[in-house]
Amino acid sequence: MAIKWTIQGLLIYTALAMYVLAFVARLFRVRRAGQALYFLGFAVAGVAVVYRWWHVWHVPMQNLFEVFLCLGVLIWPISLLCRRRLGVGGVAGDMVIAAIVLFPAGLIFSAEPQQLPPALQSGLFGPHVFVYMLAYIFMAKASVQAAAQLAGKEFGEGFAETEEGTYRMVCAGFPLLTLGLVLGSVWGQQAWGDWWGWDPKELWSLASWLVYVGYLHWRYMQGRRYPRVNSVWVVVGMAVILVTLLWVNLSRLFEGLHSYAR
Amino acid sequence: MATKRPSKTKVRRFLLWVGLAAVVLLAVLSVYGAFVGAERAEGIFNSLPLAVYWVGFSVLLGVSFWVFPRFTDRPGAASIHLGCVFVLLGGMVGSQWGHDLQRVVLGTEKIRRGRMVIYEGASENRVYPASGEAKELGFSLRLKDFRMEHYEPGVLQIESRDGAGWRVAAEAGTEYELGGEYGKVRVLRKFENFKLVLEGDERVAVDAPGPDSNPAVEVELIGPDGSSSVKYVFERFRGHAGAGERFALSYFRMVRDYVSEIEVVADPCLQHAGAGGEVVASKDIEVNHPLHWGGYRFYQSSYDDKEGKFTVLQVVSDTGLAVVWFGYALLCLGVFVQMWGKLAKPQKTNFTVTEAKWRLSGQSRDC
Numbered sequence: 001m002a003i004k005w006t007i008q009g010l011l012i013y014t015a016l017a018m019y020v021l022a023f024v025a026r027l028f029r030v031r032r033a034g035q036a037l038y039f040l041g042f043a044v045a046g047v048a049v050v051y052r053w054w055h056v057w058h059v060p061m062q063n064l065f066e067v068f069l070c071l072g073v074l075i076w077p078i079s080l081l082c083r084r085r086l087g088v089g090g091v092a093g094d095m096v097i098a099a100i101v102l103f104p105a106g107l108i109f110s111a112e113p114q115q116l117p118p119a120l121q122s123g124l125f126g127p128h129v130f131v132y133m134l135a136y137i138f139m140a141k142a143s144v145q146a147a148a149q150l151a152g153k154e155f156g157e158g159f160a161e162t163e164e165g166t167y168r169m170v171c172a173g174f175p176l177l178t179l180g181l182v183l184g185s186v187w188g189q190q191a192w193g194d195w196w197g198w199d200p201k202e203l204w205s206l207a208s209w210l211v212y213v214g215y216l217h218w219r220y221m222q223g224r225r226y227p228r229v230n231s232v233w234v235v236v237g238m239a240v241i242l243v244t245l246l247w248v249n250l251s252r253l254f255e256g257l258h259s260y261a262r
Numbered sequence: 263m264a265t266k267r268p269s270k271t272k273v274r275r276f277l278l279w280v281g282l283a284a285v286v287l288l289a290v291l292s293v294y295g296a297f298v299g300a301e302r303a304e305g306i307f308n309s310l311p312l313a314v315y316w317v318g319f320s321v322l323l324g325v326s327f328w329v330f331p332r333f334t335d336r337p338g339a340a341s342i343h344l345g346c347v348f349v350l351l352g353g354m355v356g357s358q359w360g361h362d363l364q365r366v367v368l369g370t371e372k373i374r375r376g377r378m379v380i381y382e383g384a385s386e387n388r389v390y391p392a393s394g395e396a397k398e399l400g401f402s403l404r405l406k407d408f409r410m411e412h413y414e415p416g417v418l419q420i421e422s423r424d425g426a427g428w429r430v431a432a433e434a435g436t437e438y439e440l441g442g443e444y445g446k447v448r449v450l451r452k453f454e455n456f457k458l459v460l461e462g463d464e465r466v467a468v469d470a471p472g473p474d475s476n477p478a479v480e481v482e483l484i485g486p487d488g489s490s491s492v493k494y495v496f497e498r499f500r501g502h503a504g505a506g507e508r509f510a511l512s513y514f515r516m517v518r519d520y521v522s523e524i525e526v527v528a529d530p531c532l533q534h535a536g537a538g539g540e541v542v543a544s545k546d547i548e549v550n551h552p553l554h555w556g557g558y559r560f561y562q563s564s565y566d567d568k569e570g571k572f573t574v575l576q577v578v579s580d581t582g583l584a585v586v587w588f589g590y591a592l593l594c595l596g597v598f599v600q601m602w603g604k605l606a607k608p609q610k611t612n613f614t615v616t617e618a619k620w621r622l623s624g625q626s627r628d629c
């Protein structure tokens with residue numbers, strides 16, 4: 001536990017509390033208050049990111065603390081986009097995701113500011129991480145829908161029903177996941193001379209991409225004949241993403257080129 | 263007796279299953295590779311069985327264009343699969359196997375990967391591969407200067423014997439209260455190249471800028487009772503508390519960049535240090551900014567960490583790279599067209615088992 005008695009910490013805890021309250025309001029069907037709190041949480045988390053940016057003086061995506069902080073901001077606009085444009089609901093789930101990602105930023109990861117090592121001083125650093133963050137949020141939304149479906153819950157709410165919603169989220173996230181992988185590869189080539197270095201982090205990200213490739217082909221072949229199997233693919237994909245994002249960074253098991261990102 | 267040919271649907275179904283199995287196998291191998299570490303993983307993915315796998319996978323992708331006519335009216339999906347073919351081809355052409363094959367078939371003599379050590383002021387054209395003999399390039403690289411740039415100010419780290427620790431900006435004039443029984447610390451001076459010189463009978467610390475470098479800070483430790491002592495803390499030597507000393511002091515500066523100022527000298531006869539030749543290009547090679555010349559890329563890789571007199575460049579052949587980039591472009595374009603294009607269409611919720619059968623039969627009913 002690393003409680004942050006700083007302005008940065010205060011902003012994160014406020015946003016976190018808003019997201020939790022928004023979810024509670026939603027549970028008690030106080031929809032408007034829930035939406036308002038959700039938006040407020042987003043606004044405060046946004047201020048927290050800007051504050052961090054100003055504090056460290058580089059794009060705040062260098063370590064897990066900064067990445068989780070940014071994830072806590074991106075979820076609201078994606079939620080809105082999904083409802084308005086993609087016909088996918090699950091806002092209550094989004095509030096939970098937002099709280100889950102801000103929790104480790106506020107209470108687990110160290111916020112010690114770091115200077116950018118030479119390898120991270122690249123024009124591809126920001127786009128690569130940003131695109132991955134967007135992809136991860138879509139995939140997280142997909143897996144919440146998939147898990148709900150496996151648990152026998154429907155997310156209808158006048159939007160796409162759950163299995164279809166899951167598929168649409170994967171369709172939204174997969175191109176971003178692909179772009180993230182490709183940008184990382186191009187960057188690796190610029191920094192280390194290898195567009196593919198067989199580093200553990202690269203291999204985990206390839207594995208997560210391939211799980212979704214598998215899902216897309218499976219669903220293409222089987223349609224909704226086995227909806228539960230479809231959902232299992234997506235949940236497995238998210239599990240592999242989590243390993244890519246966390247385990248490789250946290251454990252000493254996979255020492256590699258990306259270890260600086262701890 | 264005429265044998266019955268399998269129907270197109272069966273072939274398609276079979277190929278789709280094989281494709282899915284190939285994708286899952288690769289995912290499993292990737293996870294395995296992540297556990298064994300980059301070096302062993304590279305060996306595994308470049309082994310003979312895997313070489314067979316890569317070729318088989320590329321063939322499978324290629325064959326799918328012929329077996330699934332649906333690709334013709336799905337430019338996005340076609341672009342994705344074609345992109346994958348190019349990436350795999352580029353990877354194979356650029357691999358060690360690819361280089362060896364090109365040597366035999368085309369007679370090209372290119373090293374796939376190697377290292378170059380260049381001293382300041384000298385030219386070099388020899389590249390040392392990980393194993394085997396050095397190869398001479400058709401041009402030389404001259405190192406005008408190698409330098410390391412640091413983030414300023416550095417950090418003075420203070421550790422007390424009882425385990426308390428502080429980090430202070432190592433900037434002349436900084437004064438920091440360590441609190442209570444620890445007293446305070448003051449940074450007096452910074453040195454780029456610390457030297458002791460004799461002035462009369464006394465040895466005096468001076469900053470002697472020049473090619474050498476011995477970064478240090480002069481620090482005053484002030485006890486709670488007002489007693490004071492002056493210490494020199496060196497970047498090159500990690501601090502430890504000697505007998506009777508209350509603190510271990512260390513001085514760090516984080517590296518911002520490594521820069522090799524390089525000139526490309528176009529004289530194939532030139533071999534060794536110091537010789538002249540026409541300079542045809544120049545570049546500051548930095549991390550993330552390699553030099554691309556003569557079919558190779560030159561990367562900042564290492565340096566002389568004792569005196570900073572030479573740089574080590576990693577030299578990588580660019581064979582196959584353009585093919586990979588082209589494949590990436592197709593792949594990225596394809597996924598956005600195919601997947602986001604689908605999202606832009608009005609929502610469809612009645613995808614059924616019948617639809618799956620339609621797809622397998624290869625007929626073009628839109629989905």
Ligand code: HEM
Pocket residue numbers: 213216217220277278280281282284285319322323326330332333336339342343346597600601
């Ligand atoms: C790493 C390799 C591969 C990748 C990244 C990939 C990716 C994709 C993607 C993203 C789709 C679109 C799915 C959808 O729209 O729902 C797709 C469809 C398809 N894939 Fe692959 N695939 C790969 C390998 C293969 C292989 C080996 C085969 C051959 C059997 C194959 C055959 C197909 C077919 C037939 C479709 C349907 C195209 C359509 O009509 O929409 N794929 N693939």
